[in-house]
Amino acid sequence: MSAALHAGANAPRSDRPAVPAVFAAPGESVARIDLVLVGARGQVGSALRRQLDRRRHWLREHTGVDYTLLAAFDRRGFAHDLQGLQLESFEQDLQPRRDNDLELLLARLTRPGAAPAVFIDCTASDEVADWYPRLLSGGVGVVGANKRANARSLSHFHELQRLSRRHGAPYRYETTVGAAIPVLGPIRDVRLRGETIRSLQGVLSGSLSHILHRLHEGCLFSDAVAEASALGLTEPDPFEDLRAEDLARKLLVLGREAGFALELESVAIESLVDDANDASGTLRERLRAQDARWQARISEALGRGERLVMVAQVDADGGRVGIQSLPVASPFAQLKPGENLVLVHTDLQATTPLALGGKGAGAEITAAGVFSDIVAAANQLLRR
Ligand SMILES: NC(=O)c1ccc[n+]([C@@H]2O[C@H](COP(=O)([O-])OP(=O)(O)OC[C@H]3O[C@@H](n4cnc5c(N)ncnc54)[C@H](OP(=O)(O)O)[C@@H]3O)[C@@H](O)[C@H]2O)c1
Numbered sequence: 285m286s287a288a289l290h291a292g293a294n295a296p297r298s299d300r301p302a303v304p305a306v307f308a309a310p311g312e313s314v315a316r317i318d319l320v321l322v323g324a325r326g327q328v329g330s331a332l333r334r335q336l337d338r339r340r341h342w343l344r345e346h347t348g349v350d351y352t353l354l355a356a357f358d359r360r361g362f363a364h365d366l367q368g369l370q371l372e373s374f375e376q377d378l379q380p381r382r383d384n385d386l387e388l389l390l391a392r393l394t395r396p397g398a399a400p401a402v403f404i405d406c407t408a409s410d411e412v413a414d415w416y417p418r419l420l421s422g423g424v425g426v427v428g429a430n431k432r433a434n435a436r437s438l439s440h441f442h443e444l445q446r447l448s449r450r451h452g453a454p455y456r457y458e459t460t461v462g463a464a465i466p467v468l469g470p471i472r473d474v475r476l477r478g479e480t481i482r483s484l485q486g487v488l489s490g491s492l493s494h495i496l497h498r499l500h501e502g503c504l505f506s507d508a509v510a511e512a513s514a515l516g517l518t519e520p521d522p523f524e525d526l527r528a529e530d531l532a533r534k535l536l537v538l539g540r541e542a543g544f545a546l547e548l549e550s551v552a553i554e555s556l557v558d559d560a561n562d563a564s565g566t567l568r569e570r571l572r573a574q575d576a577r578w579q580a581r582i583s584e585a586l587g588r589g590e591r592l593v594m595v596a597q598v599d600a601d602g603g604r605v606g607i608q609s610l611p612v613a614s615p616f617a618q619l620k621p622g623e624n625l626v627l628v629h630t631d632l633q634a635t636t637p638l639a640l641g642g643k644g645a646g647a648e649i650t651a652a653g654v655f656s657d658i659v660a661a662a663n664q665l666l667r668r
Contacts, residue, residue, distance in 0.1 A: 308348030316350050317662045318399050320389065323406030324356035324363075324374070327516070328429050328459075331651035332406060337371035339655070349662045354401070355389055357381065364389065390415065394422020400665035402454075402658055405430045406651075420447035420455060423668075425661040429654055431460035434540065435533035438547055441540050452668045454661035461488060461538045462624045464653030465642040468541045471628060474638070479630045481542040483599035486626035487616050488534045490645030491517040491525045492556065492594040494621040500591055505578040506571035517645070523570070526556040531596055532605050538626070539598040546603050554606030556594075585609045591617040615639070622646070 308314075319336075323329040336351070344350050353371060355364035361378030362385045363369055369377055393401050402425040405412050413433035416426050426448075434441050434457060448455035461467050474481065487493060491512050498508035509526070512518050518525045532551045539546040557574055565573075585592050590609045593616045597604055610617045619625055624644025627637040643649050 307346055312348050314344050314348050314350050315662075315666045316352060316399070317665065318354045318393070318401035319351045319404060319658070320354055320393065320401065321356040321404045321406065322412055323358055323409075323430075325358050325361075326406055327647035328650045328654065329356075329358075329406035331647040332404070332654050333371050333374070335648075335651050335655050343659070347659055347663070349659065349666070351662070354393075357385075358407075362386075390418060390422075393424045394418065398423075400662070400668070401425065402427055402661045402665070404428075404654065404658065406654065408432065416444055416455075417447055420444065420453040421451055423451045423453050425454040425665050426456070427454075427654060427657040427661055428457045429459045429650060431457070431533050431537055433457075434460065434537045435548065438540065438545055452664075454664040456657035456661050457537070458657055459650050459653035461534050462486075462626065462640070462642075462644045463646065463650040464656070465624055465626075465640055465644060467538065467626050467640050470638065470640060471538070471541050474628065474630055475543055479632050481544075481628060481630050482634065483597065483629045484538060484542055484626060485595055485597040485616075486535075486538065486624065487593060487619055488538075488596050488624050488626070488644065489525070489528070489531045489594055490622050490624070491522075492528065492531065493619065493623070495556070496592055496594060497621040499578055499582050500586070504572075505574045506568060509571050510568070522567070523557065528553050528555055528594070528605050531594065532603070535596040535598060535603050535605055538596070539603055542598070542628070544598050544603070546598060551603035551605060554604075556607075593617055593619075 321329060321332065324333060336353070340350070352368035354366065354368070355362070356369055356374050357363060359381070362381040363374055363377035363379065365377065392398065393403065403419050405426065405428040407430050409430065410432050413430060416433050419426050433444060444455055447453065458466065458468050471481065494512045494517055495508045498511060499505060509518070509522050513522050524530065532548060532553050535551060536546050536548055558577070582592065588609065589612060591612055592607050593610050595606065595608045595616060615625060615627070622643055622645055623641065625639065625641035627639055629637045
């Protein structure tokens with residue numbers, strides 16, 4: 285299997301068909317792109333496989349792009365076929381991962397004269413994020429739903445942008461904040477027209493919004509967390525969500541895109557649990573220990589005619605992630621569970637902020653956002 289990764293010549297760049305527009309004219313030629321999907325059996329990866337399969341014809345017709353799924357894998361299995369894996373039956377092609385599978389794949393994707401390729405990261409893995417510099421340096425496009433790479437140091441964030449520009453390799457990660465809601469793209473556009481972003485505030489965590497929403501309905505904290513966990517909204521260890529570190533990572537990506545020089549250590553994070561690092565007792569017992577405090581907090585807020593909302597914000601004073609008590613009529617307090625909203629204040633839009641909102645979680649909608657990024661990356665690569 286692995287030896288085949290070295291075989292098979294790709295068309296030299298000069299032989300590639302004419303580059304199509306984003307929406308192709310009828311009868312326009314079709315260009316082909318190689319895809320590699322990591323996290324192929326996860327929630328987002330599985331939804332993306334279904335969408336790629338279902339929309340192959342649409343993609344050819346409307347964007348002039350066709351694809352070969354060269355490889356798909358996760359930690360447990362690896363499948364590849366130079367002729368293209370069949371999306372609906374790819375699980376039959378999965379083999380246990382071998383030590384050199386990945387190295388051979390990366391070498392193939394980044395070798396001089398390789399066909400244009402997009403590497404799609406549907407994991408939450410630091411190990412996978414480690415491969416981005418090598419991929420971008422080798423001219424491979426990277427599309428990530430994984431926010432790990434952009435949430436490292438600010439210098440690493442800038443380095444990835446620099447590699448992308450220098451090697452003409454698209455780097456797109458719109459779904460890392462707000463799932464398929466266009467948030468990062470509009471923020472980039474605002475900055476590219478010379479407008480300065482003064483501040484951002486957002487409700488960006490599906491799991492924390494759901495839990496807070498249920499608390500206002502009278503649910504106990506421990507029950508609300510157990511419910512969110514059963515719905516698949518939290519990490520396997522819900523304390524990871526409750527410590528709000530994932531939300532802080534989203535704020536880093538959002539804030540950096542908006543031009544703020546943020547580092548994770550400088551973001552003030554208010555955890556939803558006051559003993560987050562105390563791992564004694566069962567999970568349920570640790571959660572129950574929070575019930576009384578939350579009941580009191582919620583009833584005080586409701587008594588003031590307010591609701592508690594988990595807000596991430598950044599401005600000239602830095603980044604903060606924490607609970608705010610807001611009037612029930614405020615836009616953030618009005619959101620339904622699963623909805624995200626980002627308010628962007630700029631020098632030109634100071635009193636009426638730019639509002640970007642919608643459904644902010646869910647595998648199908650997130651996969652649709654990844655799909656958009658793939659199409660944009662493919663078009664950029666085919667124009668190189
Ligand atoms: N679900 C959502 O609504 C949503 C919304 C926005 C963004 N996202 C982001 O999308 C990403 C995927 O989320 P998900 O909900 O689909 O997660 P998931 O269901 O847990 O799937 C994660 C996948 O990543 C694979 N994986 C983990 N580490 C890997 C490694 N080192 N090498 C190769 N594969 C690895 C896992 O494979 P194994 O099973 O073999 O470990 C699994 O297939 C995350 O970064 C998440 O934050 C998700």
